[in-house]
Amino acid sequence: MAEFKxxxxxxxxxxxxxxxxxxxxxxxxxxxxxxxxxxxxxxxDDVLMDEAxxxxxxxxxxxxxxxxxxxxxxxxxxxxxxxxxxxYDANGKKRKRVVAAPAEKPEGRSCFNxxxxxLLG
Ligand code: HEM
Numbered sequence: 234m235a236e237f238k239x240x241x242x243x244x245x246x247x248x249x250x251x252x253x254x255x256x257x258x259x260x261x262x263x264x265x266x267x268x269x270x271x272x273x274x275x276x277x278d279d280v281l282m283d284e285a286x287x288x289x290x291x292x293x294x295x296x297x298x299x300x301x302x303x304x305x306x307x308x309x310x311x312x313x314x315x316x317x318x319x320x321y322d323a324n325g326k327k328r329k330r331v332v333a334a335p336a337e338k339p340e341g342r343s344c345f346n347x348x349x350x351x352l353l354g
Pocket of ligand 1: 265277299302
């Protein structure tokens with residue numbers, strides 16, 4: 234398997250096809266350089282510019298690109314998203330976002346206490 238250089242989403246964001254920057258985009262954690270391909274893209278270069286420097290996974294899938302399009306894509310791969318920022322697992326399924334559990338609420342008076350206090354008081 235070919236080894237690719239790793240980049241963060243912030244790195245990709247700077248390659249937005251403007252001010253002499255190349256046009257990179259992300260599809261399922263792989264990074265593609267479409268600077269040369271944009272002029273050949275059957276869907277036009279403007280839609281690619283809209284996704285430049287971004288995660289274009291959703292936009293790409295929404296169009297329902299052919300397997301031929303996916304094959305063309307592989308030729309333009311230049312890197313991968315760093316492990317810590319990856320959004321998809323090895324099967325291409327979206328990873329679940331791990332959210333820290335909220336801090337426990339400070340111990341308050343429970344219903345039970347209210348009832349017993351009511352009975353006792
Ligand atoms: C590596 C990235 C991409 C490659 C290699 C690629 C390639 C292609 C190819 C080969 C087609 C012709 C139809 C097909 O075979 O499915 C196509 C059509 C199209 N693409 Fe992409 N595409 C890419 C990214 C995108 C993105 C990010 C968008 C954003 C919405 C997009 C929008 C479209 C649209 C709207 C069409 C339909 C054009 C039409 O039917 O008139 N593409 N693309």
